[in-house]
Amino acid sequence: MPGILYLVATPIGNLEDMTYRAVRILQEADEIAAEDTRNSRKLLTHFDLHTPMTSYHEFNKYDKAEVLVRQMQEGKVIALITDAGTPGISDPGEVLVQRCYEAGIPVVPVPGACAAVNALIASGQATRRFCFEAFLPADKKERRAVLEELKRETRTMVIYEAPHRLVKTLEELEGVLGDRPLTVAKELTKRHETFLMTSLGKAVEHFREEPPKGEYVLVIAGKSEEEQKKEQQARWEDVPVEEHIRNLIEKGLTEKEAIKQVAVERGVPKREIYQIHVLKNKINE
């Protein structure tokens, strides 16, 4: 019988966020794979856990995943924990999970704290649709490409950032997205937890004056309908309505279909296009 990989979420600051199930799984596992064993030792001591620990981190994730998978193939139950929060979210957990699937080892999540989700739900921004961008890439070219993609994003965006790079990242985001609504979630679940509801521009000014300290999540509003509409209209600014309709008729649409399509493409009511069209025809008669 193969073993199991448990992905055990641990607190992101407040130890009371540890779940009963997480404690039990960590107690019953044969081994705990931890991102930073020294850091996790404090957690295990707090909960009086004595399960053996081994390290699994960014710099040994490929080789160590092979070792851990072999152990699970022999029947061992392994619990993966990371420095804080949910394993697999902006940490090396993903690689081990993939290897487990390849080897037919069951993977079981043990839910708990996650900075991204908690920042989002208390951000005051739209939560129905969102995307998680983790840390923006460090590589210049990749970063530019991601920022360009975000320009079109209509969902709320959740981004992680380290304090020493926060101002630069906010400046870049403002440069690309403009002065969008932003919530800065700081030190979630800790004594100095704060939610700063602001905008990208104001946040840049704020953090230039008051250098960031602690852990941060950025929750940025997606492109609004109004912004989308303005952009759509700007795209057609230089093309007269009549020319737009004529182009579509030449492509095979009927007059009625063309009017409807022009309205859709320009993001204006069909009635408006119809009136311009009728007026133009009257002038030409």
Ligand code: SAM
């Ligand atoms: N696996 C973690 C999770 O589930 O959220 C994320 C790990 S990632 C390496 C660390 C980043 O998460 C930090 O740089 C910060 O952006 C965010 N983060 C973690 N804990 C946080 C907290 N208590 N408050 C705000 N942000 C936090």
